[in-house]
Amino acid sequence: MKKLITLAMIVILVLVTAPAVFADAARGQGVYMNFCAPCHANGIAGAPRVGDKPAWSERSAKDADVVISNAINGYQGKSGFMPAKGGNSALTDEEVSAAVMYMLEQSR
Ligand code: HEC
Numbered sequence: 001m002k003k004l005i006t007l008a009m010i011v012i013l014v015l016v017t018a019p020a021v022f023a024d025a026a027r028g029q030g031v032y033m034n035f036c037a038p039c040h041a042n043g044i045a046g047a048p049r050v051g052d053k054p055a056w057s058e059r060s061a062k063d064a065d066v067v068i069s070n071a072i073n074g075y076q077g078k079s080g081f082m083p084a085k086g087g088n089s090a091l092t093d094e095e096v097s098a099a100v101m102y103m104l105e106q107s108r
Pocket of ligand 1 (some may be wrong): 039057059075076078091096103
């Protein structure tokens, strides 16, 4: 009986967490497509192109928190100006963070 309960709990845990993980990845991609791709898909204004490994290797080497906070707060870098939240202040920090994780994932 105990085994059955443990098994049931594991199944429930997987069912509860799996969609959350997928939803996060999908959300990151959605935010990226809508708000970040205009610059980051083609390297507009000096933006590192998503999928361009050399352009991202230096950035991936940094602490992910730093890269995420640069995306949230904006910064002037060597290649151009990254506007805070890609210029869309309506995005939440979580949405920007999910988009950054998606971009890093696509650029490894
Ligand atoms: C108006 C164009 C533009 C838009 C829109 C834009 N970016 Fe950027 N982004 C840039 C440029 C330019 C840089 C390069 C700055 C540098 O390093 O010189 C950059 C750099 C970055 C970096 C690298 C940060 C680092 O620490 O090296 C991340 C991450 C990033 N952008 C995320 C995003 C996200 C997420 C969005 C959408 C919410 C977004 N960007 C939208 C222009 C843009």
